[in-house]
Amino acid sequence: MSMLRGFLVLVLFFILGESVRLLLALPVSGGVLGMVVITFTLMLKGSVSDDLALASQGLISVLVLLIMPGVVGVFFTADQFSGQWLAVAAALLVGTFLSVLTTLVLMKLVTTRGVSDRE
Amino acid sequence: MSELLIRFQALPDTLATTPILAIGLTLGAFFVGNWLFSRVGRPLWLPPVVLSACLLSGVIAILAVDYHDYQQGARWLTVLLGPATVALGIPLYQQMHHIRAMWRPIVVTLPIAATMAAVYAVVIGWALGATPEVLASLAPKSVTAPIAIGITEQLGGSVPLMMGGLLITGVVATLFVDLLARLLPVTDERILGFALGLNGHAIGTARAFEISHTAGAFASLGMGLTGVFTALMLPLVFRL
Numbered sequence: 001m002s003m004l005r006g007f008l009v010l011v012l013f014f015i016l017g018e019s020v021r022l023l024l025a026l027p028v029s030g031g032v033l034g035m036v037v038i039t040f041t042l043m044l045k046g047s048v049s050d051d052l053a054l055a056s057q058g059l060i061s062v063l064v065l066l067i068m069p070g071v072v073g074v075f076f077t078a079d080q081f082s083g084q085w086l087a088v089a090a091a092l093l094v095g096t097f098l099s100v101l102t103t104l105v106l107m108k109l110v111t112t113r114g115v116s117d118r119e
Numbered sequence: 120m121s122e123l124l125i126r127f128q129a130l131p132d133t134l135a136t137t138p139i140l141a142i143g144l145t146l147g148a149f150f151v152g153n154w155l156f157s158r159v160g161r162p163l164w165l166p167p168v169v170l171s172a173c174l175l176s177g178v179i180a181i182l183a184v185d186y187h188d189y190q191q192g193a194r195w196l197t198v199l200l201g202p203a204t205v206a207l208g209i210p211l212y213q214q215m216h217h218i219r220a221m222w223r224p225i226v227v228t229l230p231i232a233a234t235m236a237a238v239y240a241v242v243i244g245w246a247l248g249a250t251p252e253v254l255a256s257l258a259p260k261s262v263t264a265p266i267a268i269g270i271t272e273q274l275g276g277s278v279p280l281m282m283g284g285l286l287i288t289g290v291v292a293t294l295f296v297d298l299l300a301r302l303l304p305v306t307d308e309r310i311l312g313f314a315l316g317l318n319g320h321a322i323g324t325a326r327a328f329e330i331s332h333t334a335g336a337f338a339s340l341g342m343g344l345t346g347v348f349t350a351l352m353l354p355l356v357f358r359l
Contacts, residue, residue, distance in 0.1 A: 010202040017205065027354030029269025031204030036347060039208040048209055056206035059199065063321065064168045065149045066200050067264040069141075069193035071172040071286065072179065073279025076186040081280060087247035088280075091257050092287050095240035096318060099261065100295040103232040103314040104305050110224040111310065 006055025013038045131182040140184070141192025148175035164290055166322050204265040211343040214336055221309065221337075225344070232317055233345045236261040237353060256281040258353055260288040263320040266346040273354045289322025296323070308334040316341030 017034030020026070026033070042048050081088070134140040152171025159165070179189055218225060240257045249257070255276030259267040264285060271281040296315050305311060312334030315323035320342050327338030 007202065010205045013205045013208075014201040018201070027273050027357075028350050029204070029266070029273060031201045031269055032266055032347060032350040034201070034205035035208040035211070037208075038205055039212050042208070042212040043215065048212060053209060056209040059203040059206045060210070062149075063203055063265065064171065065145065066196055066203055067268070067282065068145055068149060068168065068172055068175060069190060069197050070264070070268060070278050070282045071168060072176050073186070073190070074172075074283035075176040075180075077277065077279045080277070081253060084249050084253050087244045087249040088253065088257065088284065090247055091240040091244035091249070092260060092284055093291060095236070095243050095257075095260070096288050096291050097295050098239045099232065099236035100292055100299055100314060100318050102235050103228060103317050104296070104299055104303055104310065106228040106232060107224055107310040107313060108303065108305055108307075110227045111221075111307065 002051045003054050003058060006049070006051035006053070007059075009052050010034075010038075010055055010059070013041075131184050135184045135188045135192065138192035138195045141189050142195055144175060144178055144189070145193055145196060148172075148178065164294070166286070166290065166325070168322075169286055169290075200265045200268060204269070207263070207265070207343055207346070210339050214340050214343075217336055217340055225313070225340075228313075229317070229341075229344050229348060233261070233348045234352065236318060236345070237349060252276055253280065255357065257284055258357070259349055260284045261292070261318050261320060261345060262349045263342050263346050266350050267320075270350055270353055274357050285320065286322070289319045292319030292323050293326045296326075309337045312337030313341040316343075317345045320345075 013034040014031060015034075016037060017032070018030030020033050020037075021028065021030045131140070148171045152174055153167050155170050155174075156165070156167040179186065237258045237260070240260050241254050244254050244257050252275065255274035256271055256278075257280075258274065258276070259270040259281060262270060262285075264282065267281060267285055268278055271278050293315065296311060296319070299305070300311055308331050311330060312327040315327040315334070316338030317323075319326070324335065324338040324342050328335035
């Protein structure tokens with residue numbers, strides 16, 4: 001019962017996000033808007049109810065289940081993108097290598113500049 | 120006897136007219152995939168979602184269920200992605216004290232790194248001749264799945280292709296963080312966790328929780344902030 005009450009809160013914030021998106025014709029999905037609004041609401045409120053924490057934990061733990069139907073599509077729509085596999089593979093592999101490098105170097109630079117170096 | 124056989128062969132198609140077959144198959148593959156994952160020793164390079172998806176595709180192909188019928192039935196599950204995205208705001212709120220403690224490096228790194236994660240992929244793909252639809256599918260590759268689905272739909276990309284890219288990105292980001300942490304070297308668990316979540320979304324976050332709880336918290340943080348930032352930034356940039 002209490003989990004359903006939390007679920008209702010999540011659904012309401014999602015509907016709120018969708019409404020804002022449709023009313024203002026924003027290019028951002030309703031779920032993201034709902035997430036931003038709920039985060040700020042909780043910050044103002046200063047606490048999160050057990051119901052809501054329970055429902056969000058439950059949903060987050062089955063995220064894999066919810067995205068599986070989308071993942072499966074890769075196998076059934078693959079031929080649509082034949083001839084572009086090199087571009088896709090290079091973008092994913094090289095692109096990820098570069099972005100990991102960028103993140104680590106930036107974080108290392110900024111954190112060691114503020115704090116005096118221990119080494 | 121032969122009539123029974125004919126009816127037996129028509130069974131998958133008949134059942135596929137209601138959503139319950141799609142739901143049953145997805146749930147079944149989810150649990151079998153998780154079980155297999157723990158049986159093969161929880162390897163880094165083979166997350167349970169890949170195992171489950173391969174199983175599910177195999178079963179759909181064997182039963183000769185039409186993929187679009189399956190997708191239609193599975194909408195009963197995928198519609199929950201909306202509230203699930205909203206639910207990501209709760210751990211984000213719970214980790215607010217981490218954000219406050221390390222706000223400076225996060226504020227400097229996040230916009231640059233999250234933007235570059237998309238830019239590198241799009242520029243490399245574009246240089247090698249990928250079509251705009253493929254580029255729109257590659258751009259949100261470092262974003263956690265529920266948010267990335269929304270972004271790809273907004274940009275006009277292909278959700279299945281994006282999901283494939285997302286999985287590969289998550290796995291290789293985990294391997295690259297391990298490799299580069301040793302080469303650079305970086306030993307701060309907070310930085311490693313943040314890099315795992317920022318680049319490798321949920322798959323990287325799962326890896327970070329294996330390093331330590333602090334790394335895990337920073338990974339969730341990196342994942343959440345990258346998701347929000349990219350979701351707000353990409354559609355605006357793509358419009359131009």
